[in-house]
Amino acid sequence: MVEKDIRRRTIHDVARAAGVSISTASNALNGTGRTNPETRERVRRVAEDIGFRPNALARGLLSKRSHAIGIITNDTYGRLTLPMAAGVSEVLVEEGMSVFLCATDNDPRLAKLHLETLLDRQVDGIIFTATRMDLKPPMELSRLPVPIVYAFAEGPEDSVSFVPDDAQGARLAVEHLLQAGRSRILHVTGPEDYLAARIRAASYRDVLGERAEVMFGDWSEEWGHEAIQRVFGGAGLKPDAIFCGSDEIARGVIDALRDLDLSIPSDIAVVGFDNWEVVARQTRPSLTTVDMELKELGRQAGLAILQLSKREDIPPGIRRLPCSLVTRKSCGAI
Amino acid sequence: MVEKDIRRRTIHDVARAAGVSISTASNALNGTGRTNPETRERVRRVAEDIGFRPNALARGLLSKRSHAIGIITNDTYGRLTLPMAAGVSEVLVEEGMSVFLCATDNDPRLAKLHLETLLDRQVDGIIFTATRMDLKPPMELSRLPVPIVYAFAEGPEDSVSFVPDDAQGARLAVEHLLQAGRSRILHVTGPEDYLAARIRAASYRDVLGERAEVMFGDWSEEWGHEAIQRVFGGAGLKPDAIFCGSDEIARGVIDALRDLDLSIPSDIAVVGFDNWEVVARQTRPSLTTVDMELKELGRQAGLAILQLSKREDIPPGIRRLPCSLVTRKSCGAI
DNA sequence: TTGAAAGCGCTAACAT
DNA sequence: ATGTTAGCGCTTTCAA
Numbered sequence: 001m002v003e004k005d006i007r008r009r010t011i012h013d014v015a016r017a018a019g020v021s022i023s024t025a026s027n028a029l030n031g032t033g034r035t036n037p038e039t040r041e042r043v044r045r046v047a048e049d050i051g052f053r054p055n056a057l058a059r060g061l062l063s064k065r066s067h068a069i070g071i072i073t074n075d076t077y078g079r080l081t082l083p084m085a086a087g088v089s090e091v092l093v094e095e096g097m098s099v100f101l102c103a104t105d106n107d108p109r110l111a112k113l114h115l116e117t118l119l120d121r122q123v124d125g126i127i128f129t130a131t132r133m134d135l136k137p138p139m140e141l142s143r144l145p146v147p148i149v150y151a152f153a154e155g156p157e158d159s160v161s162f163v164p165d166d167a168q169g170a171r172l173a174v175e176h177l178l179q180a181g182r183s184r185i186l187h188v189t190g191p192e193d194y195l196a197a198r199i200r201a202a203s204y205r206d207v208l209g210e211r212a213e214v215m216f217g218d219w220s221e222e223w224g225h226e227a228i229q230r231v232f233g234g235a236g237l238k239p240d241a242i243f244c245g246s247d248e249i250a251r252g253v254i255d256a257l258r259d260l261d262l263s264i265p266s267d268i269a270v271v272g273f274d275n276w277e278v279v280a281r282q283t284r285p286s287l288t289t290v291d292m293e294l295k296e297l298g299r300q301a302g303l304a305i306l307q308l309s310k311r312e313d314i315p316p317g318i319r320r321l322p323c324s325l326v327t328r329k330s331c332g333a334i
Numbered sequence: 335m336v337e338k339d340i341r342r343r344t345i346h347d348v349a350r351a352a353g354v355s356i357s358t359a360s361n362a363l364n365g366t367g368r369t370n371p372e373t374r375e376r377v378r379r380v381a382e383d384i385g386f387r388p389n390a391l392a393r394g395l396l397s398k399r400s401h402a403i404g405i406i407t408n409d410t411y412g413r414l415t416l417p418m419a420a421g422v423s424e425v426l427v428e429e430g431m432s433v434f435l436c437a438t439d440n441d442p443r444l445a446k447l448h449l450e451t452l453l454d455r456q457v458d459g460i461i462f463t464a465t466r467m468d469l470k471p472p473m474e475l476s477r478l479p480v481p482i483v484y485a486f487a488e489g490p491e492d493s494v495s496f497v498p499d500d501a502q503g504a505r506l507a508v509e510h511l512l513q514a515g516r517s518r519i520l521h522v523t524g525p526e527d528y529l530a531a532r533i534r535a536a537s538y539r540d541v542l543g544e545r546a547e548v549m550f551g552d553w554s555e556e557w558g559h560e561a562i563q564r565v566f567g568g569a570g571l572k573p574d575a576i577f578c579g580s581d582e583i584a585r586g587v588i589d590a591l592r593d594l595d596l597s598i599p600s601d602i603a604v605v606g607f608d609n610w611e612v613v614a615r616q617t618r619p620s621l622t623t624v625d626m627e628l629k630e631l632g633r634q635a636g637l638a639i640l641q642l643s644k645r646e647d648i649p650p651g652i653r654r655l656p657c658s659l660v661t662r663k664s665c666g667a668i
Numbered sequence: 669t670t671g672a673a674a675g676c677g678c679t680a681a682c683a684t
Numbered sequence: 685a686t687g688t689t690a691g692c693g694c695t696t697t698c699a700a
Contacts (some may be wrong), residue, residue, distance in 0.1 A: 008479055009679055021687045027681060033680085034685055056454040057400060058677035061391045062692050068434075082416070089437055093444065098451055100402075101435040103423055110427065117432055120390040121402070145342055221616040248612070255618075278582070282555040285590075294417070344693055355671045360695060367696085368669055392693035396676050 009052040018046040029054070042154055069125045069305055070100040070118035072111065074135060079276060080294065084151050088127060088305075095306060108138035115139055119146065124309035127151055127301050133163050134195035144303065144333050147308035150295070151301040154318055160308070161318045162301050164292035166196050169323030170203035173243050173271045173290050178207075178224020178330025181334035182241035182269055185212065188227045188253060189245025192216040197245055201275070204243060217256035218300060219245070232260055240268055241331070247272040247279040247289055254283050269331040270327070292323050342402065343386040355494060358509040364387070390653055394456060403459045403639055404434040404452035406445065408469060413610060414628065415463050418485050421632020422639075429640060433457070442472035449473055453480065458643035461485055461635050467497050468529035481642035485635040486628070490654055494642070495652045496635050498626035500530050503657030504537035507577050507605045507624050510659055512541075515668035516575035516603055522561045522587060523579025526550040531579055534607070538577060553579070558586025566594055575665070581606040581613040581623055588617050588664065603665040619663035626657050 015025040020043060027033040027311055028043035046052075060066040071088060073081045100123065102114035117127060125146050128137050130153040141148055142156060150161035177185050187204045190197045201214045214232075217223035224244060232238060244250035250272035254264060262268050264285055272280060272289035280287040300321065307314055344639035349359040354373060361367040380386075394400040405422060407415045422435055434457065436448035452460060457482050463470050464487040475482055476490060484495035499503055511519050521538045524531045535548045549565075551557035558578060566572060578584035584606035588598060596602050596618055606614060606623035614621040634655065 011679095012677080022677090023679080023688075024686055027686085030679080036685055039685080053450065053454050055395070055677050056451075057391050057395045057445065057456050058692085059679080060692095061389070061395055061677085061694090062679055064692080066391060085435070086437060089435075093447065098434050098436075098455065100432050101419070102432075103420060113427065116387065117390075117430065120387050121432065122391050209643060215583075248616070251616075260558060282582075284586075345695095346693080356671075356694080357696075358670055361670085364695080370669055389693050392676085393680090393695080394676095395693085396695055398676080488684080 005323075008055070009050050011052070011054070012249055013050060014043065014047045014052050024090055025151075038308075064122070065124055065309070066122040067096055068100060068121065069127065069309070070102055070114070070121075070123045070125050071127045071129060072102045072104060072118075073129045073131075073138070074104050074106050074111075074112055074138075075131045078131055080131050080152060083294035084298035084301070086118055087300075088151075088302040089298075090295075091299050092306065097306070101304035104138065106138075111138045115141075119144070124306040125149065127305055128153055128155070129301075132194055132196065139184045147305060149301050149308070151297055158316045160304055161313060162297050163318060163320055164294070164297060165320035165322050166199040167203035167206075168320070169273065169290040169292065170200040170243070171207055172323060172325045173273065174204050174207045176288070176327075176331065177193050177241045177243060177269055177271060179333075180241075180265075180269055180331055182238060184239045185241045185243055186231065186239040186288045187212065187214045187243045187245070188224060188249055189214065189216060190219040190223075190249070197293045200245060209300035209321040219248060221248045221252035221255075224249035224254075224262070225256040226262070228254075228256035232262075240334075241271050244266060244270065244272045247276045247283075247287060250287055250289065250330075251279055251283050252289070254285075258284075264330055265332040271331050275326050280326070280328065283330065288328045288331040289326055290323050291326050293321060297321050342389070343384050345386070345388070347384060347654045348377065348381045351384055352377045398456070398644070399458055400436060401430055402432045402455065402457050403461065403643070404436055404448070404455075404457045405461045405463060406436045406438060406448055406471070407463045407465075408438050408440050408445075408454075408467045408472075412465055414465050414486060418463055418632035418635070421629035421634075422485075422636040423632075424629075425493045425633050425636035426640065428456055431640070438472065439598075440472075445472045449475075451513060453478070459483065459639040461639055462487055462489070463635075466528055466530065481639060483635050483639045483642070485631055492650045494638055494648060494650055496631050496638070497652060497654055497656035498628070498631060499656050500533040501537035501540075501626040502654070503607065503626065504534040504577070505541055506657060506659045507607065508538050508541045508660075510575060510622070511575045511665065514575075514603055514665055514668075518573045519570060519575045519577055520565065520573040521546065521548045521577045521579070522558060522583055523548065523550060524553040524557075524583070534579060544608040551583075553582060555582045555589075558583035558588075559590040560586075562587050562590035562594070566590075566596075574668075576602060576604050578604065578606045581608040581617075581621060584623065585613055585617050585620055585666075588619075588621070592618075598664050599666040600668075605665050608665035609660050614660070614662065617664065622659070622661045622663070622665040624657050625660050627639035627655060631655050 011022050015022040025043050027035045028040040104111040126148045129151040155161045205212050215227050272287045275289045275291035280289045345359050349356040362369045362374040437466040461481045463485040487496045539546050545633045548560050606621045609625035614623050
């Protein structure tokens with residue numbers, strides 16, 4: 001049977017059981033005001049004994065702080081949002097904050113519904129995250145009565161946003177390849193209408209020169225495979241390194257190279273982007289790749305919303321957080 | 335600048351602006367009691383105009399229902415919990431329920447902390463999910479003042495649990511292979527100390543006989559690869575079909591088979607388990623696999639917690655929800 | 669049909 | 685050092 005009518009203990013119960021008034025009980029429990037150490041201890045013991053737990057709703061009603069925040073995400077908790085959510089959680093939980101997770105599934109109606117519900121619940125802040133940086137929130141998010149922070153999404157000018165530094169991440173990858181003695185580096189990446197793909201490609205060209213070749217496609221393994229077939233099918237000079245826009249693409253690339261009996265990294269080095277462990281660890285050879293440090297990004301966003309919810313100001317703007325390079329086997333020196 | 339002091343409108347504001355008392359305003363807004371249609375409309379219009387939204391905290395305090403539930407999960411939102419959470423969300427959102435997501439990261443201290451916080455917040459119910467069915471909640475979950483439902487986890491006898499029907503799923507896979515004309519079927523799966531692995535293996539043997547071979551290992555792609563090398567390295571009759579305990583294993587199996595120049599499915603058919611799209615779709619050939627219908631499982635759990643939170647009884651016990659078979663290219667008739 | 673008043677559980681002035 | 689009281693925003697008797 002599911003237990004039901006275990007009536008919850010209130011501060012009244014504590015006060016009565018300890019033989020004090022409710023305000024004394026409150027003071028004793030919270031360490032506010034002046035309370036005789038003895039009474040304080042007694043009250044606390046009693047509270048513990050009868051299993052008293054303060055009603056967060058009542059507290060929130062009074063303090064106007066619910067100690068909860070909402071995360072609104074456009075996907076059904078994909079692999080990008082998840083690490084971020086974990087990071088957010090990590091910094092907030094210790095502060096006694098809870099997290100409402102709201103998946104909008106890219107449905108504006110749902111997004112609006114969630115937003116309204118969050119506001120009704122008096123959340124102390126909202127974090128908006130997306131699966132692509134250039135995806136705008138499907139609802140009006142500007143003049144809200146609560147602070148908002150964007151993670152993996154760029155909010156308006158005067159807002160606080162955290163995004164990975166794609167340019168720096170791409171540079172990291174390309175420079176690593178250069179240091180490994182590679183000179184003919186090709187970039188195989190996702191669709192050109194993704195901001196992240198454009199930024200990475202631009203950064204890659206920044207290092208290698210405007211004529212460095214970029215192959216835009218989609219984010220799939222299949223595209224990686226196809227790109228290699230196309231490149232190695234034709235004539236002309238072949239690359240000695242491939243910088244891929246995602247780990248999935250890299251996986252396709254590696255598979256295709258192996259089908260061509262090219263050995264990695266001795267013939268061709270490969271670097272990926274994402275550090276999606278389940279992919280990067282399992283390629284053969286395992287994949288050197290750029291990590292966007294999404295959990296750290298989540299942590300920062302959590303910290304920011306925490307500060308804002310305490311009404312501390314933080315300067316608006318877009319923070320680009322550094323990526324790191326995870327070196328595995330797919331990219332060695334020549 | 336982040337907006338702050340947009341004071342929230344209260345029902346007082348509505349009442350004043352509409353020239354009625356707050357109780358009339360309340361009645362008009364909620365359609366309770368007797369209210370003159372005209373006043374009702376006026377009040378509603380005014381509320382809309384000034385942007386009034388009821389304070390969920392105040393409502394909850396009074397009604398003793400917070401219209402929120404918590405999901406406690408042991409992993410950092412892995413790929414198993416996620417689809418479930420999506421299913422839960424799907425059925426609850428339409429009912430105006432919000433979801434607190436609590437990741438315990440397998441830390442009992444965190445689990446306890448989350449549980450207490452949820453209770454303090456007066457959640458209407460708690461869903462406990464895990465990454466493996468035989469993982470018990472790290473805290474006392476029996477005599478709670480709120481209903482609890484287990485999803486992808488088996489609670490105590492008298493509780494409500496939803497798990498995938500692994501036995502049926504395995505049977506689905508094996509029978510599909512038999513129908514495709516395969517007779518020497520091998521089962522390569524995860525660690526034997528996983529309940530799910532044991533159940534699937536038992537069911538596989540139920541169909542094929544006690545002497546059918548099971549290779550326990552781990553859930554990795556690498557293990558799939560290794561298993562194939564081991565089997566095809568030795569002498570003796572080779573299997574003409576492999577039933578894998580996970581899609582990752584299947585991926586390793588397929589890769590290894592291709593390395594041996596065996597063609598799939600003509601030489602060997604492969605069936606996976608999980609329908610983890612990003613893996614199953616990208617294997618070459620694409621993978622026929624068992625889908626545990628996790629989203630549906632989440633939906634059921636959500637529905638259950640909804641009923642329980644309305645104090646409707648539902649019979650305790652473990653519900654095994656049917657798996658489905660997703661047929662792709664890796665398993666054709668001989 | 670509408671309004672006044674009590675109270676959900678808690679905190680914080682203020683009075684004792 | 686402790687108790688009394690008001691009130692957070694809302695719903696809900698009960699009177700008018």
